[in-house]
Amino acid sequence: MKGQLKKKILRYKEIYLLLIPVLIYFLVFSYYPLVLGIIKSFQKVKLLGGFEMVGFHNYKEIFGDRQYRQAFINSLAVGGGTFLLQFVWGLLIAVLLNEIRNKASKSLFQTVTYIPYLLSWSVVGGLWISILSPSGMVNGIMRALLGTGYSPMVFMSEGRYARLIMIFTGAWKGAGYFAALFLAAMVGIDSALYESARMDGATRIKQIRYITLPVIVPTMKVIAVLTVMGILRNFDQIFVMMNASISDKVKNLLVLIYEQGIIQFNVGTATAAATVVLAATLLITSVVRKILKYDEIYS
Amino acid sequence: MKNILDKNGLTGFWRVLFLFLTAAIFLTMFLPMWNVFVVSTSTALDSSQSGIKLWWTTFSVEGFFYVFRVAKMARPFLNSFFITTIGTVIQVLLSALAGYVLIQKSLPFKNFISSFIMLTMMVPGDLTLISVYQLNKQLSLLNTYQGLVLNGLVSGFSIMMMRNYFETVPYSLAESARMDGAGELKIFGSIYIPISLPGFATVFFMEYVARWNSIMLPATLITDEKKYTLPLMLKQMIMSVDSTSGTAATPDNAIMAAIVISTIPLLIIYMFAQRFLMEGINMGAVKG
Numbered sequence: 001m002k003g004q005l006k007k008k009i010l011r012y013k014e015i016y017l018l019l020i021p022v023l024i025y026f027l028v029f030s031y032y033p034l035v036l037g038i039i040k041s042f043q044k045v046k047l048l049g050g051f052e053m054v055g056f057h058n059y060k061e062i063f064g065d066r067q068y069r070q071a072f073i074n075s076l077a078v079g080g081g082t083f084l085l086q087f088v089w090g091l092l093i094a095v096l097l098n099e100i101r102n103k104a105s106k107s108l109f110q111t112v113t114y115i116p117y118l119l120s121w122s123v124v125g126g127l128w129i130s131i132l133s134p135s136g137m138v139n140g141i142m143r144a145l146l147g148t149g150y151s152p153m154v155f156m157s158e159g160r161y162a163r164l165i166m167i168f169t170g171a172w173k174g175a176g177y178f179a180a181l182f183l184a185a186m187v188g189i190d191s192a193l194y195e196s197a198r199m200d201g202a203t204r205i206k207q208i209r210y211i212t213l214p215v216i217v218p219t220m221k222v223i224a225v226l227t228v229m230g231i232l233r234n235f236d237q238i239f240v241m242m243n244a245s246i247s248d249k250v251k252n253l254l255v256l257i258y259e260q261g262i263i264q265f266n267v268g269t270a271t272a273a274a275t276v277v278l279a280a281t282l283l284i285t286s287v288v289r290k291i292l293k294y295d296e297i298y299s
Numbered sequence: 300m301k302n303i304l305d306k307n308g309l310t311g312f313w314r315v316l317f318l319f320l321t322a323a324i325f326l327t328m329f330l331p332m333w334n335v336f337v338v339s340t341s342t343a344l345d346s347s348q349s350g351i352k353l354w355w356t357t358f359s360v361e362g363f364f365y366v367f368r369v370a371k372m373a374r375p376f377l378n379s380f381f382i383t384t385i386g387t388v389i390q391v392l393l394s395a396l397a398g399y400v401l402i403q404k405s406l407p408f409k410n411f412i413s414s415f416i417m418l419t420m421m422v423p424g425d426l427t428l429i430s431v432y433q434l435n436k437q438l439s440l441l442n443t444y445q446g447l448v449l450n451g452l453v454s455g456f457s458i459m460m461m462r463n464y465f466e467t468v469p470y471s472l473a474e475s476a477r478m479d480g481a482g483e484l485k486i487f488g489s490i491y492i493p494i495s496l497p498g499f500a501t502v503f504f505m506e507y508v509a510r511w512n513s514i515m516l517p518a519t520l521i522t523d524e525k526k527y528t529l530p531l532m533l534k535q536m537i538m539s540v541d542s543t544s545g546t547a548a549t550p551d552n553a554i555m556a557a558i559v560i561s562t563i564p565l566l567i568i569y570m571f572a573q574r575f576l577m578e579g580i581n582m583g584a585v586k587g
Binding site: 005120 | 347352397434538
């Protein structure tokens with residue numbers, strides 16, 4: 001038995017060699033940082049240099065820290081809002097695309113809605129900051145609607161609009177991507193289904209309601225799970241679009257961890273917070289998977 | 300426009316509603332992008348005026364000259380270009396090799412290797428950001444091009460994509476080549492690569508876009524402005540705008556020109572790779 005295994009391993013020795021670079025990469029760049037992060041989260045920098053183990057001290061500190069609590073609330077508010085809007089928006093785009101019969105219009109509509117997803121947050125953030133500036137397009141439209149008495153709003157420094165702006169721009173960027181996922185499920189629908197429904201006298205809107213939408217329910221679940229996995233991980237958008245006057249309302253966990261750990265070198269508390277986010281992400285994901293019975297569909 | 304819904308069977312109120320929604324969504328997505336393009340090709344003076352700015356008062360490309368002459372955009376552009384291209388090419392090759400390993404039937408420890416790779420997908424790199432920073436410090440990779448290429452060089456995601464493509468290649472082809480005494484690299488190069496070219500293209504384009512747009516990693520590793528990538532430079536440019544007063548250190552048309560320039564490579568990729576990018580989506584493959 002043992003000899004057989006050895007023989008098999010020898011037979012595949014070239015194959016194992018192919019794997020070596022990848023294994024080394026993952027050990028160094030994935031597993032080592034993970035372990036290092038967990039260790040650091042239990043340590044504190046000593047004044048005279050070096051580290052000491054402090055148990056759960058860092059964890060207690062972040063749970064008692066107002067900044068971290070606010071960042072957690074902001075993450076959930078912006079993340080949850082973006083998900084809802086992007087979901088509805090993406091679904092709408094997909095349903096509309098599915099009804100457009102003219103090929104050129106369809107391809108134009110899909111391209112225009114998908115492009116924002118390809119762009120980096122530096123680009124999308126810069127675009128919206130400019131559009132929402134006092135001399136930007138939104139204020140221009142408001143002035144055209146409300147007359148010359150209208151005085152321009154400084155949208156990017158209004159705390160009350162900050163989260164709405166993040167939610168809207170987030171959904172604006174991602175809706176086309178959700179739409180593409182939905183559409184991929186819709187094109188698989190057998191056209192005979194629609195045909196027989198039509199024979200039975202179902203109107204097109206009834207066909208959409210009772211054929212198209214039920215078919216994409218599994219895709220909706222996939223999207224929900226994916227979004228939940230990413231909900232605490234939105235860094236780029238806030239990093240680019242945040243400014244001092246709205247940071248209270250939008251600064252999220254990852255941006256705060258970045259500021260604390262990389263800029264201010266509070267390594268202990270920052271890694272503790274990162275570990276909590278990691279654990280929370282794994283936990284929330286597995287709960288949502290259970291609720292949606294996700295694994296029964298995709299095993 | 301009024302004929303785009305023809306023959307789909309929507310009538311009356313629903314037809315009007317669908318047309319209205321299509322137009323509303325199209326304009327919401329399109330007008331902001333169009334606005335950027337118009338401002339980028341306007342004069343600095345026009346771009347600073349308030350208004351809706353959907354058409355030119357005076358067409359001008361001075362913004363594009365400004366970003367290269369004054370804002371020195373060429374260097375970050377080239378940094379991004381080389382780092383993205385080199386990193387993506389190596390990534391596709393390494394992922395393909397690992398994907399090839401995972402399709403071997405009856406390979407000892409295959410399940411262990413799969414789990415070892417899959418587990419890295421559960422722990423996204425952005426959640427170990429601080430220790431990634433410290434790792435790079437220990438390896439003296441901070442503020443280096445090597446650091447930008449090496450971090451994120453392999454992803455479980457692209458390995459799984461490659462494996463899925465390789466699984467569509469009949470295994471008997473490889474077996475018979477092996478009988479004839481061909482080595483693994485030869486089998487991989489002469490049988491698997493040619494058949495799986497669409498797979499290579501899909502992974503290449505998806506990773507290229509992700510790398511080109513990456514902000515968090517360069518923001519963590521790079522403080523030296525000479526090594527800034529395009530997103531970092533753009534961010535700095537945008538932040539120099541005082542968003543409360545709207546007065547900018549860099550004129551608006553130049554910022555918009557910088558945005559247009561950093562978008563062009565992606566639009567070119569999209570034109571070539573639309574098919575592959577959509578295919579990646581259809582395979583349920585998703586990048587966070």
